[in-house]
Amino acid sequence: MPTGCARAAELRALGLGALLVFAGCAPGESPATAEATRDPFVRIVGTAQDGGFPHAACEHRACRDAREGVTPRRLVASLAIVLPASRRVFLIDVTPDVREQLDLLRDVRSLPDDRVDRSPVDGIFLTHAHIGHYTGLAFLGFEAVHTRRLPVWATARMGDFLANHGPWSQLVDLGNIELNTVVPDESVDLGDGVTVTAFPVPHRDELSDTVAYVIAGPRRKLLFVPDTDKWSTWEPSLLDRLDGIDVALLDGSFFSARELPGRSVEEIGHPLIGTTMDLLQERVASGALEAVFIHLNHSNPALVAGSAERRQLESRGFTVAHEGRELEL
Ligand SMILES: [Zn+2]
Ligand SMILES: [Zn+2]
Ligand SMILES: [Zn+2]
Incomplete structure (x- = not known):
C-alpha cells in the first residue's frame, strides 16, 4: 500500500x-x-463552453443533474502545460473558473507557506476575447491574487484590446501582467523542450481575433482549437493543419443541429461533432491521430457519460475531454 x-x-x-x-x-x-524527471505534459483543467456546466441559470435536465451532483460538473475549457523538470506551469486560456483550476494544479506548483501565491502560474496564452477564455484575468488583479508582471501572450489585436479597455488595462497599468505579442507561426520557447505556436482561426471576432495553439514537446505535438467556425472555412484545411499532430483537442460545442431547435446548421458558428468525426475518421482509425472533443456546450448530449451520443462517439474511436486528464508531450 x-x-x-x-x-x-x-x-x-x-x-x-x-x-x-x-x-x-x-x-x-x-x-x-x-517525479522531477518526468517529461512535460498537458493537464486538461476545463472542458465546458464559456457558459459552464451546469450552464449559468439553466434549468434543463442535464444542467440540473450536474448542479445536484447526479452527474459531474465541468469547468470552462482550459489547458495547463506542466514542465516538471523546472516546476513551471502555463495556462492556455484563463477562465471564469480559474480559482478551481488553480486548485487542480497544486500538486505541480511550488506552493508558498501560509499566504497568497503571487505567481500561481508562470505564464498564460490567450486564444480570444470571449468570456470563457480570458475573463479569469480579473483574478490576477489588485482585488485578488495581485500577480507581479505575469507574462500573458496574446495576438497584437487581443493585446491592444486588453491594454486599452478597463478593467483589463488596470492589470497592465499596475504591472500585474506583462503583455507579450503572439505572432502567428512564430514559436514561443518555454524551455524543457516545449514550444507553443499560434495560428489564426476563423471565429466571431468582435473584440479580438482568434487563434489556435500547437504545443510541441520532446516527443509529441498537441493542437488546441477550443472555438472555431466550421472546418470548411479553414485555409489551410484542418487536415493539413493536423499533419504531424499526435493529439487534437477540438471544438466540440455541439453534437448535432438537433440540440438547437429552430436553428439551421448553417446558422451554428461551430463545426458539429458528427461532421468532425466524418472528416477525421480515417486518420483516427489508422491510429495516426487521437481526437478529443473539448469546449462542449451544456446542450451537448455527449457531455453525459453513457449517453447514446457519447457511446456513438467512443465507438468511432473519439473521446470527450475530462478535467484531470493528462496528455504527454
Ligand atoms: Zn468559447
Ligand atoms: Zn443547460
Ligand atoms: Zn469564442
Missing part, C-alpha cells in the same frame, strides 16, 4: 491531483519533486 508521496504520485497519475491535500504529502516533498 503506497504511503505519503508515493500515494500522492499515484493520485496524480490518476488525474486526481486536487486530492493531494488529503494524501499526507509534506509541502517540500510533493510528487513533482519525486
Whole structure:
C-alpha cells in the first residue's frame, strides 16, 4: 500500500491531483519533486463552453443533474502545460473558473507557506476575447491574487484590446501582467523542450481575433482549437493543419443541429461533432491521430457519460475531454 508521496504520485497519475491535500504529502516533498524527471505534459483543467456546466441559470435536465451532483460538473475549457523538470506551469486560456483550476494544479506548483501565491502560474496564452477564455484575468488583479508582471501572450489585436479597455488595462497599468505579442507561426520557447505556436482561426471576432495553439514537446505535438467556425472555412484545411499532430483537442460545442431547435446548421458558428468525426475518421482509425472533443456546450448530449451520443462517439474511436486528464508531450 503506497504511503505519503508515493500515494500522492499515484493520485496524480490518476488525474486526481486536487486530492493531494488529503494524501499526507509534506509541502517540500510533493510528487513533482519525486517525479522531477518526468517529461512535460498537458493537464486538461476545463472542458465546458464559456457558459459552464451546469450552464449559468439553466434549468434543463442535464444542467440540473450536474448542479445536484447526479452527474459531474465541468469547468470552462482550459489547458495547463506542466514542465516538471523546472516546476513551471502555463495556462492556455484563463477562465471564469480559474480559482478551481488553480486548485487542480497544486500538486505541480511550488506552493508558498501560509499566504497568497503571487505567481500561481508562470505564464498564460490567450486564444480570444470571449468570456470563457480570458475573463479569469480579473483574478490576477489588485482585488485578488495581485500577480507581479505575469507574462500573458496574446495576438497584437487581443493585446491592444486588453491594454486599452478597463478593467483589463488596470492589470497592465499596475504591472500585474506583462503583455507579450503572439505572432502567428512564430514559436514561443518555454524551455524543457516545449514550444507553443499560434495560428489564426476563423471565429466571431468582435473584440479580438482568434487563434489556435500547437504545443510541441520532446516527443509529441498537441493542437488546441477550443472555438472555431466550421472546418470548411479553414485555409489551410484542418487536415493539413493536423499533419504531424499526435493529439487534437477540438471544438466540440455541439453534437448535432438537433440540440438547437429552430436553428439551421448553417446558422451554428461551430463545426458539429458528427461532421468532425466524418472528416477525421480515417486518420483516427489508422491510429495516426487521437481526437478529443473539448469546449462542449451544456446542450451537448455527449457531455453525459453513457449517453447514446457519447457511446456513438467512443465507438468511432473519439473521446470527450475530462478535467484531470493528462496528455504527454
Ligand atoms: Zn468559447
Ligand atoms: Zn443547460
Ligand atoms: Zn469564442
